[in-house]
Every structure is written in C-alpha cells, then in structure tokens.
Amino acid sequence: MATVVTRVLGHSRLRDWVRQAFSPARTLSLAFLTLGGFVAGVFFWGGFNTVLEATNTESFCVSCHEMKTNVFEELKGTIHFTNRSGVRATCPDCHVPHKWTDKIARKMQASKEVWGHVFGSIDTREKFLALRKHLAEREWERMKANDSLECRNCHSSESMDLTKQNPRAAQAHERSLFSGEKTCIDCHKGIAHKLPNMSGVPGWQ
C-alpha cells in the first residue's frame, strides 16, 4: 500500500504523511485501534446527529431574522400553529423530510440558505417579498415531486375519515386525492404562510 502511494505522489512532505498513515501501527495495539475507533465512531456519530437534530428545531430556524420576521410570523395565525388539540407543526415537520437520506439531501440543499443569510439575499422585507414567488415555487415543486410527503407524515390518506369531513371536502378528496390525480400541495397552497402573487399559478385566478 505504502509503495503504491509513494509511486503516485512522488517525493514530497505529503508523501511522508500519507506513508505514515498507511503503515502499520508500532506502539498502539490492534484492540486499542479497533475498539477505540468504534467508541470514537459512536461519539462522532452521536455528536453529528445531535447537531443535525439541533438544526431541525423551530428555535434554530427562527434564530435567523429572515425566518423569524417573515414566514414564522405568518405561521402564527394558522391552524398548524395553534389549534383545538394542541398539536403544532414546526418548521422542519413540513420543510425537512424524515427519512435519513432525504433529510441529508435536504440539509445539503439548505446550505444555499446559509449562503443567502450570510450574503443577505432576503435580509429586508422588500427583498423577501420580491423573491417570495421564486421561493414558494421551489417549495411547491419539491412537495409536488415527493407527493406531499411532509403533509402525509401526519395526514395520511389511509387514516383520513371522509365521513367526518364536510361533504364538500370529502367530495374533493374522493375525486382528486384518492384517485391520485392531485397531491395535497396542488390545492392546499398558502395554508401556513401568506401567498405570493398567484397570477399564472394553476388553479388560481
């Protein structure tokens, strides 16, 4: 292994470091390295997940004023914030997938949001409103592509009792949702935040 590395890298300081990394340990036991590596892995993984989950909380999201003064304020008046049964859908419940791979993919996309925060792309209300349609369309597209997965984490069609619904709602769900013709976000736009200018959006005048 070491010779392969030497051949590839040629003569440099980097080569010395790499060669050392790939040669067998001289003083540390195999048990220390394997078990120690395992324990270190547990701590690393635990720490990674803790940080990941910490970024998945309402308080983390609204620690940016862009979120706090715009979208979070709008959420406050809606049924997903306060309701008769006291269940609250916080930011990640709708905007971050639950499955690990999807979650990591979404978190990697979210690095763009950090960029936006650092460079102040929506740091005033005016800038936010100007970009609002673009931002909303991205989110609608995402939810359309995953068949409104985040909605269905709580509102699954299997557990939806149409007889408990208003006849008008039951008919609409029967016709569009259960037939698979439409997904939640097709009709339920703007249920948690205010809407951008909806001209040109299908289903809106």
Add this chain to the structure above:
Amino acid sequence: MRRPALLSLFAMVPCVFAGALWAQQIGGPGRDAPRLKGPEPFTRETPAPPMQRQVTDDVRRRRNYPDQPPLIPHSIEGYALDLNANKCLSCHSRKFTEQSQAPMISVTHYQDRDGNFLGGVSPRRYQCLACHVPQTTAAPLVENRFTDMDAMAEPDRRSR
C-alpha cells in the same frame, strides 16, 4: 276658546317625554341590544365573549331580496384574499366551477359599473367579503323584524 287648546298642548309634553323614556328603556341594557359603551363602570374588565361556531353546512341560504349578495355557507378560515391571491375565485370563478361544482359568481362581477363587459373579474368585485359574509350560530342581538318582499307585495299569498 283658546285656553283648552293651550292646556291640551301642555298636557301633551309629559306624554312625549314618557314616550321617549319608554323607548330608551326598550333599548336599554338587558332588554334588547347590548350596551355599546362597554361595561359599567368602564374600568371593569369583562371576559371576552366566546367565539361563535361558524355555519359550515354548505346549504345555500335563501336571499331576502333578489339583490342580496348570497351568504357563504362554509368556513373561510385561512382563505387568502389580498392583492396577491383570492382563494374564493379558485372555486367560484367561471373557469373553475366545473371542477369545484361551486356556484359561479354572477355575471355582474364581470362588468364595470357602466355595464360594460370585462375580460375578467371586475376589480371592484374582487373583495368578496365586502358583500358576501359567512354566518355563525350566534343568537341575534336584536329581534329581527324583517319582512320578506313577497309578503309585502302579495299578502294573500302567505296563506296559500
């Protein structure tokens, strides 16, 4: 001859006052409409009245006169109605009534104030809630003595 006329005029004065007092009592607290001035004394804090249940049965209500804007028999909680979006029109505008099976907004909504037809919903008709309102199950604050137009025009029809 003059005196009795003057006397009767004087006698009328207390009657008029009594009538005014009586009318005030009718409108007083507890009898008819609630006080509009708030609690008595005004520094007293009273608990907010409970929110009333919305009527959401989707059953059309009869109009009391032909020009009356139809009432909204469903919940409109959280419906967007601003410059950016109008949720009402997503069901009630002409092009969406087929999929929604909702009543279409009347033809007058597509005309300007002079009766000229426009390409879309008239801007002056955009604010639906200026005329159309949902209902709650709240008991009326005052007795409703409204008489239907038909009853006034053809009283004999009521008995039929």
